[in-house]
Amino acid sequence: MTNSWTDIKNADVVLIMGGNAAEAHPCGFKWVTEAKHHNKARLIVVDPRFTRSASVSDFYCPIRAGTDTAYLLGVINYLITNDKIHREYVANYTDVSMIVKEGFSFDEQEGVFSGFNANNRTYNRDTWDYEIGADGFVVRDTTLEHPRSVYQLLKKHAARYTPEMVERVCGAPKDKFLKVCEMISSTANGEKSMTIMYALGWTQHSYGSQTIRTAGMLQLLLGNIGVPGGGVNALRGHSNVQGLTDIGLLSQSTPGYLGQPRDSEPTLAAHMANRNFRPMMQNSVSFWQNYKKFYVSLLKSMYGASATAENDFGYEWLPKLDKVYDTLQMFELVHQGQVNGFVCQGFNPLLSVPNKGKLIAGLSKLKFLVSIDPLETDTVKFWENHGEANPVDPSKIQTEVFMLPATCFAEDEGSFTNSSRxxxxxWKAANGPGEARNDIAIMAELFLRIRELYEKQGGKAADPILKVDWSYANPKLPTADELMREINGKALVDIPDPADATKTLYKAGQQLATFGHLRDDGTTTSGCWIYTGAYTERGNMTARRDNSDPSGRYVYGNWGFAWPANRRILYNRASADPSGKPWSERKSYITWNGKAWGGADVPDYPPPLAPDRNAGPYIMNAEGVARLFARKMMNEGPFPEHYEPFESPVANALHPKMSSNPAARVFGGDRAAFGTSKDFPYVATTYRLTEHFHWWTKTNKLNAITQPEFFVEISPELAKEKNISNGQWVKVSSNRGSVKGKAVITKRIPALKIDGKTVHTVGMPIHYGFIGETKKAIGVNSLTPYVGDANTQTPEYKAFLVNIEPLSGLAVS
Known part of the structure; x- marks a missing residue:
């Protein structure tokens, strides 16, 4: 989230799209209720289903699953066409005036940008950048008239997304779409603000990253980034998924979203050479110029005294990627039989990775499978026959399975990082049952045993294990407190105060107060630079529980610690105009007082940097401003474009020759498993229920009582067409598998007109499997396609094709 949960209360308009906060995030949704009650905010919901969020909205607009990018580009076209943008914000705080390189183009007929190679489905992105002048800075046209200015290129690109095209592609009635545009545009003035709340309904598509970027572009045009009640706010699917990505459990990044080294970067110098953070505008801060300080401090945290300047601080010990090993890539290798063993820690891939049939075939080829979990998961029981729910032959599966019982969150101490960072x-509430250990103890013993084997026997790549600094008080059981201190970072030597060399800023061993004090000479450590400040010499900042709000802006700066730097709204310098005054007193947040920046929050800007320096509020970007043109950052293009899901009931109305994302990775065998609308005419989508939490709570009797079994939601029109009655058993099938459940006939899922064709949606909850207290079910991921987002590889769970047929008798016993 760019903003905080509590800041939603400051919003004048709330757009929920790609999510269903009232059901999936009921605790967080209370801030929407607060905004409606205290701020008279209007709630807009755009969703394929009339959800509980929609039921309390001021306006609901239906949409076909998988067409959110087209819808948002339609809103952008409306704003530009009707001059409903926040002109001063856009002109000063975005890249609209920057000139793009000659040679950049978008082929509207073919649906691809310049540089596309159809043979390998990749782009040469050399033209996706700005023109650089003789002075080394970006060439600009502040009149915005240049045909290659970002503004003109965006205006032309979005012009195709008329209200009529949005209705044709999305199924959103034109009058409803225009009403949404009108409500959204009411915030393009600095007096009002809109917040966007989204979840997996946006991310779980083969173009999900571009949908989210489109939302960011929309908010920039409105002037709604960096302001109270604004932002683009991701509602995370777990209470600690934000922490997971922060600490580097994504395969392509290290802690703090630093880059994972690649084969082409054998040295630290080579790694840095690929990260040119030189300012592109005069006076811009380009804070990523400090990247090496963060990276070296991370290496010192990992390898301690073994990391020296002479050995690149241990950089050579980091693995070097030949490609990204995301979940889909890993299980593709498992399916190919190239993986001997797999460790699942708090992970149930048999139900959470697409194409369950492929998963079972792959897991059956492993030599061993390890599950570290408080529960017996479906994955750890993949080899058991459970009838239709899991029809395997155990005698043909030789995989050895190990279960290491772990404690759950309430049986351990540590930190959670929520959606708002x-x-x-x-604190620990109870002891774990039986022989269960916490995750730290399990991982520590595994590490120590592996290191002991290396010490005794040697082996390949020994140094990355032997050189790790493991200097905890009890090596077999590091404490959560020790780890939090390590993540924060400390000084390794006495560090002088840069403002007064006669003074000492830190003594050796002291905890650091801010990532601004990290150094690239090996004298500081930090396990995750964005968390520096979370555990200082003042103590554990994350344990604070002071709910005072001195500003009256719903900013609770002494409650926990928000990264980075305890900042509750990112890019908050943009809450003031170029001179440092608030856009309006009503939305005053961070302002210039003549000597420094200050206000309700920690300024996201160097406090003494005067407004007349024109450094730009987006200090992480080399431009100093926000990017409407993404340059080379996105795999499928610098502007978002509507691409259909890989399984779609219709051709792409804008460019039928390139219907789906041209840059999305598809493995050889999976392309053949895609279905067509001839055999599978209906759009399917998946979602969560309030009564369940993923595949965990199906093991709990009370949750199972409230929602005991898998079901299938369809419209009355589809039920009539297929002769299905309410409560009747139905079979839903895709080109990969089938599931069975009882039909729930509901007006909540409307039939839509798409390009003149009636398109029906089939909705299914994700939570059911064959282990637990709920009734056995096959697992809805038996249906889903094995393809992901072109940038993050998040699987496409939210839009795929199925058929549905009525059944008689029981389905799964």
Whole structure:
């Protein structure tokens, strides 16, 4: 989230799209209720289903699953065409005036940008950048008239997304779409603000990253980034998924979203050479110029005294990627039989990775499978026959399975990082059952045993294990407190105060107060630079529980610690105009007082940097401003474009020759498994229920009582067409498998007109499997396609093709 949960209360308009906060995030949704009650905010919901969020909205607009990018580009076209943008914000705080390189183009007929190679489905992105002048800075045209200015290129690109095209592609009635545009555009003035709340309904598509970027572009045009009540706010699917990505459990990044080294970067110098953060505008801060300080401090945290300047601080010990090993790539290798063993820690891939049939075939080829979990998961029981729910032959599966029982969150101490980047410390409430150990103890013993084997026997790549600094008080059981201190970072030597060399800023061993004090000479450590400040010499900042709000802006700066730097709204310098005054007193947040920046929050800007320096509020970007033109950052293009899901009931109305994302990775065998609308005419989508939490709570009797079994939601029109009655058993099938459940006939899922064709949607909850207290089910991922987002590889769970047929008798016993 760019903003905080509590800041939603400051919003004048709330757009929920790609999510269903009232059901999937009921605790967080209370801030929407607060905004409606205290701020008279209007709630807009755009969703394929009339959800509980929609039921309390001021306006609901239906949409076909998988067409959100087209819808948002339609809103952008409306704003530009009707001059409903926040002109001063856009002119000063975005790249609209920057000139793009000659040679950049978009082929509207073919649906691809310049540089596309159809043979390998990749782009040469050399033209996706700005023109650089003789002075080394970006060439600009502040009149915005140049045909290659970002503004003109965006205006032309979005012009195709008329209200009529949005209705044709999305199925959103034109009058409803225009009403949404009108409500959204009411915030393009600095007096009002809109917040966007989204979840997996946006991310779980083969173009999900571009949909989210489109939302960011929309908010920039409105002037709604960096302001109270604004932002683009991701509602995370777990209470600690934000922490997971922060600490580097994504395959392509290290802690703090630093780059994972690649084969082409054998040295630290080579790694840095690929990260040119030189300012592109005069006076811009380009804060990523400090990247090496963050990276070296991370290496010192990992390898301690073994990391020296002479050995690149241990950089050579980091693995070097030949490609990204995301979940889909890993299980593709498992399916190919190239993986001997797989460790699942708090992970149930048999139900959470697409194409369950492929998963079972792959897991059956492993030599061993390890599950570290409080529960017996479906994955750890993949080899058991459970009838239709899991029809395997155990005699043909030789995989050895190990179960290491772990404690759950309430049986351990540590931190959670919530959606709004706030790190909150949690205390242990109970001991774990039986022989269960916490995750730290399990991982520590595994590490120590592996290191002992290397010490005794040697082996390939020994140094990355032997050189790790493991200097905890009890090596077999590091404490959560020790780890939090390590993540924060400390000084390794006495560090002088840069403002006064006669003074000492830190003594050796002291905890650092801010990532601004990290150094690239090996004298500081930090396990995750964005968390520096979370555990200082003042103590554990994440354990604070002071709910005072001195500003009256719903900013609770002494509650936990929000990364970075305890900042609750990112890019908050943009809440003031170029001179440092608030856009309006009503939305005053961070302002210039003549000497420094200050206000309700920690300024996201160097405090003494005067407004007349024109450094730009987006200090992480080399341009100093926000990017409407993404340059080379996205795999499928610098502007978003509507691409159909890989399984779609219709051709792409804008460019039928290139219907789906041209840059999305598809493995050889999976392309043949895609279905067509001839055999599978209906759009399917998946979602969560309030009564369940993923595949965890199906093991709990009370949750199972409230929602005991898998079901299938369809419209009355589809039920009539297929002769299905309410409560009747139905079979839903895709080109990969089938599931069975009881039909729930509901007006909540409307039939839509798409390009003159009636398109029906089939909705299914994700939570059911064959282990637990709920009734056995096959697992809805038996249906889903094995393809992901072109940038993040997040699987396409939210839009695929199925058929549905009525059944008689029981389905799964």
């Amino acid at each position: 706030t790190i909150n410390w949690r």
